[in-house]
Amino acid sequence: MKFHPRICVSIGRETIDDALAIADSVAAEADVLEIRLDCLALPAVSPFLTLLRKPLLFTNRPVWEGGKFAGGEEERMGALLEAVAENCGYVDLELLAPDDSHQKMREALQQSSTKLILSWHNFQDTPTREELVGRMAMMQDKGADIGKIITTAHSHQDVLRVLQLQEVAEQLRFPLIAFCMGRPGVISRVATCDLGGYMTYCAVNEQEATAPGQLSVNTLREIYALMGT
Secondary structure, three states, rough: OOOOOOOOEOOOOOOOHHHHHHHHHHHHOOOOEEHHHHOEEEOOOHHHHOOOOOOOEEEOOHHHOOOOOOHHHHHHHHHHHHHHHHOOOOEEEEEEOHHHHHHHHHHHHHHOOOEEEEEEEEOOOOOOHHHHHHHHHHHHOOOOOOEEEEEEOOOOHHHHHHHHHHHHHHHOOOOOEEEOOHHHHHHHHHHHHHOOOOOEEEEEEHHHHHOOOOHHHHHHHHHHHHHHO
């Protein structure tokens, strides 16, 4: 059976109209569209759910985990909980978010078909295998449907350490998104799904990357085409 990677295109525009327009323009190349609510001047959920047909992932990344949302936690969670109430495809919540946020999310998900991605990003380096496996175990314990571990690679050893997490994830039967940011980590964004990763992320174009080392959707599709994927 031919392998088909799951590609998520991240949309980080300031206005809803711009975000909708660019999402529509790349929808054919995407399996999932990530709506970065933290990039919007006036965050909203319903316009995207109403007008876009692709599975949607809503993320409202706080500044303390590399995002742009600088407001209060209750306000930040409000938009995510609205997305869950509307049965969006996926919602992203940080592993290190306050316990109260996790509790509210668990309660909301009981009445929803939305899948929960618990995420953890390290913008400095790539920790030891033990710490990475520990983060994955925490995600599973906190009720994640899918885990997301993203680190910064400074060498090929860092990249291999993160990609090898898929062996543990397979043993645990735990869907895992795992790759590296930074120049050495670019190859992991391409390879992760072929090695068992649940999904990889890319940008609308080279100028709109929402993370270091993120490829454009066209470039990623070209690479997969060359690979016969």
